[in-house]
Amino acid sequence: xxxxxxxxxxxxxxxxxxxxxxxxxxxxxxxxxxxxxxxxxxxxxxxxxxxxxxxxxxxxxxxxxxxxxxxxxxxxxxxxxxxxxxxxxxxxxxxxxxxxxxxxxxxxxxxxxxxxxxxxxxxxxxxxxxxxxxxxxxxxxxxxxxxxxxxxxxxxxxxxxxxxxxxxxxxxxxxxxxxxxxxxxxxxxxxxxxxxxxxxxxxxxxxxxxxxxxxxxxxxxxxxxxxxxxxxxxxxxxxxxxxxxxxxxxxxxxxxxxxxxxxxxxxxxxxxxxxxxxxxxxxxxxxxxxxxxxxxxxxxxxxxxxxxxxxxxxx
Numbered sequence: 001x002x003x004x005x006x007x008x009x010x011x012x013x014x015x016x017x018x019x020x021x022x023x024x025x026x027x028x029x030x031x032x033x034x035x036x037x038x039x040x041x042x043x044x045x046x047x048x049x050x051x052x053x054x055x056x057x058x059x060x061x062x063x064x065x066x067x068x069x070x071x072x073x074x075x076x077x078x079x080x081x082x083x084x085x086x087x088x089x090x091x092x093x094x095x096x097x098x099x100x101x102x103x104x105x106x107x108x109x110x111x112x113x114x115x116x117x118x119x120x121x122x123x124x125x126x127x128x129x130x131x132x133x134x135x136x137x138x139x140x141x142x143x144x145x146x147x148x149x150x151x152x153x154x155x156x157x158x159x160x161x162x163x164x165x166x167x168x169x170x171x172x173x174x175x176x177x178x179x180x181x182x183x184x185x186x187x188x189x190x191x192x193x194x195x196x197x198x199x200x201x202x203x204x205x206x207x208x209x210x211x212x213x214x215x216x217x218x219x220x221x222x223x224x225x226x227x228x229x230x231x232x233x234x235x236x237x238x239x240x241x242x243x244x245x246x247x248x249x250x251x252x253x254x255x256x257x258x259x260x261x262x263x264x265x266x267x268x269x270x271x272x273x274x275x276x277x278x279x280x281x282x283x284x285x286x287x288x289x290x291x292x293x294x295x296x297x298x299x300x301x302x303x304x305x306x307x308x309x310x311x312x313x314x315x
Contacts (some may be wrong), residue, residue, distance in 0.1 A: 007238035023257055030254040032280025037062050037250070037290055040243045043166035048239030052227045054248060059219035067211035073209065082206075087214050089200045094218035096193035104184050110179030112159070118173065119183045121154030124271050126191035131267050134195050146311035147268075148273060150275045153303035154292065157278045162285050194270070198262040208263050212256065268311070275304050 041047060107116060128147045132139055139147075175183075201211055261270050278300060285291045 008184060023260065024269075024273060027209050027254055027261070028276045030250045030257075031274055031277035031278050033250065033284055034247070036245050036279060036284040037243055039289065041241060041247065048241075049244055050236070050238070051105075052104060052223065053236050053240075054244065054251075056220065056223045057248045058251045058255065059216050059223055060124040061248060062255045063213065063216035063220055065256060066209050066216055066251060068141070069209040070207070070213060072121070073207075082210070086204055086206060089204075090211070090214040091218045093193060093197045093215055094222050096189055096196065097219065098222045100186060100189045100193060101223075102226065103182065103189070107179060107182045107186065110182060111175040112173070115173040115175045115179070116183070117137050117158040118155055119175070121151050121158065122183070123187040123190040124154065124275075126187040127194055127267055127271060128191075129189040130195040131198075134197060137266070142310045142313075145309040146309075147271070149303045149307035149310070150271060153275055153278070153300040153307065156296045156303065157300040159296055160294055161300055164289075164291055171269045179222070191275075194262070194267045196268050197259075201259065203262040207297065208259060211263075212259055215259070216255075220294060272308065275307070280306075 037049070041049070105117075111119075124147055128139065128144070131137055197215070201208065204211060258270060261273070278297075282293060282297055286293060
């Protein structure tokens, strides 16, 4: 009987590890496919839909999936009494995420998209610093080196990891002084929102599906308010296509996976997922759009490999 119990326990642990690995791989695939999917959504080189509409639908899909999960796996919580102290913290989290999403749009006035892609990698540093400070997680020197290697990988890939035949080989970056300030604020808010959300998810003695319900409720509410504030004459679903639907569903699923990662692992794991996604992004870009890999791509891959070895080898 003891032997049978040990065998069953080992099988359960193996199953959980397999599901965890599958979830991480799926998240890497979704992160990496996001930009190529957006390219497939374009009509005559332009995005035909409202980005605000997509964000609202993503938040609404996450809200509905969280509610379904709650009713399916935790039916007893339908009668549970939830204090406002459990709910209110998620309003700030949703507000931080909404602020950063809007900041990305306004930053385009002060820098070109390529510059944003390169400099946005600094949010790895800001997230790690805030994670270490607020969650009292001391990182070793080799782990800090690993995180800086992730920054180097992101910068290398953004700078010129992919090349379109016939286009100029050199990247020209452009940014203004207000742009530098805004990218600094963006990286700070990005790290703060991620670390703050992780702290809430881990300190509250509530099921993740219920916590997600609170977070995405505020996400839908704040984005709806923002949509009404900056409403245009275009229809809410104008320009939608099959590929836009794929973007909405994939981003919703990835949002739920991210909450699982922050609840049961750390934001550092999330950073590694995002960095590893450039492999998927490169594969899809080469396959779908006939782009070519450059030496900077292979440099980025080398940096990621070393970062994984340094960070997780030190644990």
